[in-house]
Amino acid sequence: MQKNLWLATLAAALFSGNVFAEDISGTWQQIDDKTGAAKAIIKINKETNNTFTGKIVKVTPRPGYTARETCNKCPAPYTNQPILGMEILKGLKHVPGSNIYEKGRVIDPLAGKVYDAKVKLNATGKRLTLRASIGVSALGRNQTWIRLD
Numbered sequence: 001m002q003k004n005l006w007l008a009t010l011a012a013a014l015f016s017g018n019v020f021a022e023d024i025s026g027t028w029q030q031i032d033d034k035t036g037a038a039k040a041i042i043k044i045n046k047e048t049n050n051t052f053t054g055k056i057v058k059v060t061p062r063p064g065y066t067a068r069e070t071c072n073k074c075p076a077p078y079t080n081q082p083i084l085g086m087e088i089l090k091g092l093k094h095v096p097g098s099n100i101y102e103k104g105r106v107i108d109p110l111a112g113k114v115y116d117a118k119v120k121l122n123a124t125g126k127r128l129t130l131r132a133s134i135g136v137s138a139l140g141r142n143q144t145w146i147r148l149d
Contacts, residue, residue, distance in 0.1 A: 022125035024052055024092075024101060028145040029060070037062050042145065044089065052101060054089030056109075073112030083109045089130075092119055099123070106132050115140070 030039045041058040059067045071078045092104035104117035115132035133140025
């Protein structure tokens with residue numbers, strides 16, 4: 001009886017989406033929170049210090065939109081950097097025992113603003129919600145990213 005209970009507990013833990021967070025490393029389609037259109041493709045990597053960074057690897061063409069070449073009114077070290085190849089997400093740290101990554105920074109290269117970043121990965125590992133805010137999270141905005149790989 002104890003053996004069956006132990007096996008059932010182990011199986012529940014292994015298949016529970018909240019026990020082991022899936023790594024957010026990979027390629028993601030960034031979706032514009034205002035228009036719902038695809039904006040860019042972001043490659044997220046895990047660094048040697050166990051933080052995550054994200055870089056723009058492709059700007060998604062959209063009808064009626066001309067993509068900017070460089071970061072608009074961005075602070076150093078982003079000043080006049082090309083948007084393609086820009087590291088827009090830095091310093092995300094996994095919260096143990098959850099699907100949440102926090103304490104990161106994200107830059108909006110079209111507005112030139114840097115925000116605090118928090119990410120939540122959904123249970124399937126196919127969608128993440130990035131919360132960008134300045135100071136107070138309740139006053140921030142959400143953006144959805146969809147896993148491509």
